[in-house]
Amino acid sequence: xxxxxxxxxxxxxxxxxxxxxxxxxxxxxxxxxxxxxxxxxxxxxxxxxxxxxxxxxxxxxxxxxxxxxxxxxxxxxxxxxxxxxxxxxxxxxxxxxxxxxxxxxxxxxxxxxxxxxxxxxxxxxxxxxxxxxxxxxxxxxxxxxxxxxxxxxxxxxxxxxxxxxxxxxxxxxxxxxxxxxxxxxxxxxxxxxxxxxxxxxxxxxxxxxxxxxxxxxxxxxxxxxxxxxxxxxxxxxxxxxxxxxxxxxxxxxxxxxxxxxxxxxxxxxxxxxxxxxxxxxxxxxxxxxxxxxxxxxxxxxxxxxxxxxxxxxxxxxxxxxxxxxxx
Ligand code: P6P
Numbered sequence: 001x002x003x004x005x006x007x008x009x010x011x012x013x014x015x016x017x018x019x020x021x022x023x024x025x026x027x028x029x030x031x032x033x034x035x036x037x038x039x040x041x042x043x044x045x046x047x048x049x050x051x052x053x054x055x056x057x058x059x060x061x062x063x064x065x066x067x068x069x070x071x072x073x074x075x076x077x078x079x080x081x082x083x084x085x086x087x088x089x090x091x092x093x094x095x096x097x098x099x100x101x102x103x104x105x106x107x108x109x110x111x112x113x114x115x116x117x118x119x120x121x122x123x124x125x126x127x128x129x130x131x132x133x134x135x136x137x138x139x140x141x142x143x144x145x146x147x148x149x150x151x152x153x154x155x156x157x158x159x160x161x162x163x164x165x166x167x168x169x170x171x172x173x174x175x176x177x178x179x180x181x182x183x184x185x186x187x188x189x190x191x192x193x194x195x196x197x198x199x200x201x202x203x204x205x206x207x208x209x210x211x212x213x214x215x216x217x218x219x220x221x222x223x224x225x226x227x228x229x230x231x232x233x234x235x236x237x238x239x240x241x242x243x244x245x246x247x248x249x250x251x252x253x254x255x256x257x258x259x260x261x262x263x264x265x266x267x268x269x270x271x272x273x274x275x276x277x278x279x280x281x282x283x284x285x286x287x288x289x290x291x292x293x294x295x296x297x298x299x300x301x302x303x304x305x306x307x308x309x310x311x312x313x314x315x316x317x318x319x320x321x322x323x324x325x326x327x
Pocket of ligand 1: 120121122123213242243244245247270
């Protein structure tokens, strides 16, 4: 008989993590501490995002990240904050970030490896659209010492021990899984606490919202064009914020599919496997949904490079199955 009682809405994140640790979900205290470290960094980034408009730090500073995109100042600040929090926390031994070409060796004996997009959708900062942080947690594979890229960093999504996102929106939320379901916490800035607001999140099995940049329709592969025509025939609602975490979160709550297909400009799609697609795919599968490259399960893709792109079809199981059926 499962003696575990469901924790009531309003439970703080700290109490929730402690309870789950006692239930041996996070048997090691290290994962609990790691989650707290990420949550703390999220509070700091949230504060800086909310100030961005006021002290005009949203403007680009003219430095390029590995993606060759204009780096928004908050990208840089978020990256520094998360790396600093994880370094001080001591539970992570290495980090791969969208903002850094190579992985960062934290030079400690932490047992976890983090893949992170510190601030996804940063081009939306200046127009006050919701943005997000996306993270994956892996166990290091090699014995102690300098982490080994091939073994410790380039792990398939199926190896994740935890994954989550922060959504800096009308309210700031932390949504994460450790492989035992998905839970959402809403941040109360006046108290500096996250409170359980969305216990045991499940994505509706079917839906009528599709998210894709139809401006690139002409360069999509035929199967994608066929599925989009299907969405039109079904008179689905087109909802595309241009901010992956915001689109994903809405679809998680209401049902829907998000697609970033191959295009002429990005033949493997635009989104990154290691620190965008794997995390959201772990979450959506834990919530009863599906995540595909179009021809295979995202979580089973064997990474070939740190900043590898993959096509992404993710959301309600029935919708992703239908989209994939055209391939
Ligand atoms: P496009 C933001 O740059 C991002 O990485 C995701 O957050 C978003 O869903 C996507 O790219 C938008 O890309 O090509 O449609 O502008």
